[in-house]
Amino acid sequence: MLDVIGIGIGPFNLSLAALIEPTPLRARFLEKCEGFCWHPGLALPNSRLQVSPLKDCVTLVDPTSPYSFLNYLARHGRLYSFVNKRNASTSRREFTDYYRWVARRLGTLRFAEEVVDVAPFSDGYRVNTTTTTYLARAVVIGVGVEPKIPECARALIGNTVYHAADYLERNPPYVGEHVLVVGGGQSGAEIVEHMFNRPLATRITWVTSRTNLFAMDDNSFVNEAYMPGYSRRFHALPLQQRRAIVEHEKLTSDGISAELCNRLYDMLYERSVEGTLVDSFRLLSSVVLKDITSHNKRWRVDLNGITTQRDHSIIVDRIVLATGFQPRTPPFLQTLLGGARMEDGLPVLGPDYAVRFDQHMPGPVFLQNQSRLQHGLQSVNLSLVAYRNSLIINSLLGQSFYLDTSDRQILDSYDNSDTSELGALDVMPSTQHMAAIT
Numbered sequence: 046m047l048d049v050i051g052i053g054i055g056p057f058n059l060s061l062a063a064l065i066e067p068t069p070l071r072a073r074f075l076e077k078c079e080g081f082c083w084h085p086g087l088a089l090p091n092s093r094l095q096v097s098p099l100k101d102c103v104t105l106v107d108p109t110s111p112y113s114f115l116n117y118l119a120r121h122g123r124l125y126s127f128v129n130k131r132n133a134s135t136s137r138r139e140f141t142d143y144y145r146w147v148a149r150r151l152g153t154l155r156f157a158e159e160v161v162d163v164a165p166f167s168d169g170y171r172v173n174t175t176t177t178t179y180l181a182r183a184v185v186i187g188v189g190v191e192p193k194i195p196e197c198a199r200a201l202i203g204n205t206v207y208h209a210a211d212y213l214e215r216n217p218p219y220v221g222e223h224v225l226v227v228g229g230g231q232s233g234a235e236i237v238e239h240m241f242n243r244p245l246a247t248r249i250t251w252v253t254s255r256t257n258l259f260a261m262d263d264n265s266f267v268n269e270a271y272m273p274g275y276s277r278r279f280h281a282l283p284l285q286q287r288r289a290i291v292e293h294e295k296l297t298s299d300g301i302s303a304e305l306c307n308r309l310y311d312m313l314y315e316r317s318v319e320g321t322l323v324d325s326f327r328l329l330s331s332v333v334l335k336d337i338t339s340h341n342k343r344w345r346v347d348l349n350g351i352t353t354q355r356d357h358s359i360i361v362d363r364i365v366l367a368t369g370f371q372p373r374t375p376p377f378l379q380t381l382l383g384g385a386r387m388e389d390g391l392p393v394l395g396p397d398y399a400v401r402f403d404q405h406m407p408g409p410v411f412l413q414n415q416s417r418l419q420h421g422l423q424s425v426n427l428s429l430v431a432y433r434n435s436l437i438i439n440s441l442l443g444q445s446f447y448l449d450t451s452d453r454q455i456l457d458s459y460d461n462s463d464t465s466e467l468g469a470l471d472v473m474p475s476t477q478h479m480a481a482i483t
């Protein structure tokens with residue numbers, strides 16, 4: 046009988062495994078893939094980690110842990126050169142290598158074991174995998190996200206119609222191909238840049254339902270939304286307010302990195318100088334994909350202008366769907382969460398990420414990466430991964446093994462007693478904003 050089983054080993058449960066190691070908890074983590082991987086189909090040479098590498102598996106909760114990114118750098122003889130280089134960010138490729146290094150050092154991980162069923166019994170959960178059965182007092186679901194594919198493309202997925210998640214796993218476009226990229230977020234932008242940098246001439250049409258290509262807003266003030274105090278306050282707000290905040294703050298998480306936006310614009314400018322832009326690239330904004338049909342071994346794509354309400358068709362050879370990701374909900378999870386209290390189609394979670402059930406359950410079920418409406422946008426990215434897992438561990442142990450390392454936020458740092466009559470939670474702009482939305 047284990048204390049806890051983690052299902053899925055992506056960055057979220059990997060961090061949990063690293064932080065559990067020094068605790069008395071007996072744990073096992075199960076992953077269906079042969080080894081650790083992190084969105085491999087999008088590991089493009091220019092892809093950067095979009096947060097500080099100090100938001101690694103452990104540092105913000107336990108800076109002394111041996112599983113920190115800084116320790117990884119030191120062990121690989123790159124600590125001084127990392128500090129010496131002009132910017133303190135890292136590539137997704139290097140961060141994946143860091144994650145793999147952590148995974149190799151932990152004894153609790155099991156790869157090539159897919160979980161197919163989780164059944165409650167008197168003392169906990171029976172977790173069946175493709176090879177064996179485990180018993181555990183609690184489970185932490187970390188099965189991550191899966192590609193979101195528009196309805197009209199579902200039956201057509203293959204070598205020339207595919208989601209961005211499979212981009213590097215498909216053959217690259219041939220000379221002269223006309224490629225349609227659907228989606229104006231980070232993945233779409235990274236793919237367009239990658240295709241531009243290839244020596245072969247490809248025609249690209251890029252469509253987005255947004256009114257333009259918007260950069261991610263990650264200035265230090267708005268980034269306070271990715272701190273523990275903000276998340277705690279967000280969780281306590283009524284649903285209507287949380288919905289409005291998530292919508293309002295979307296671009297703090299879903300935009301294109303400003304650096305990449307500017308690089309793309311420079312590339313297009315150079316093509317316009319060469320005189321090759323018109324034949325090689327077209328960006329259509331405020332446009333939605335309506336239908337795809339086969340057309341003489343090519344694809345006819347029907348598009349609709351959101352503001353004009355006009356239809357337009359184009360013929361392309363290949364379609365890359367950079368249409369985002371959604372929470373993965375395998376059948377066993379749907380069954381397990383059958384009795385969960387729901388809110389906007391997602392299970393209600395407590396402050397410690399434990400699912401709230403209407404019926405008695407034999408032990409806690411924690412859920413990672415499915416609570417953007419419950420805990421805020423931080424819950425679907427790496428910003429608070431270590432903090433979230435420290436809450437789960439403290440909850441499993443019933444005591445504060447990890448102390449709350451969240452410091453006072455800069456914008457929250459003066460006495461607010463004389464402003465309490467405003468009715469806001471306090472004077473932090475983000476919470477004023479929360480109040481303004483109500």
Ligand SMILES: Cc1cc2nc3c(=O)[nH]c(=O)nc-3n(C[C@H](O)[C@H](O)[C@H](O)COP(=O)(O)OP(=O)(O)OC[C@H]3O[C@@H](n4cnc5c(N)ncnc54)[C@H](O)[C@@H]3O)c2cc1C
Nearest residue numbers: 053055056057076077094095159160188189190414426427
């Ligand atoms: C391309 C991309 C880039 C991103 N870059 C950033 C970034 O720079 N910064 C940031 O903060 N956030 C980023 N994110 C958001 C977020 O951090 C990632 O999606 C992250 O991978 C989420 O981690 P996870 O562990 O929840 O899920 P995942 O990484 O999806 O891992 C889930 C794992 O569960 C396994 N699994 C699924 N079902 C089962 C089963 N039944 N049994 C066993 N194993 C199973 C899967 O094989 C997978 O390995 C990015 C997201 C994407 C898609």
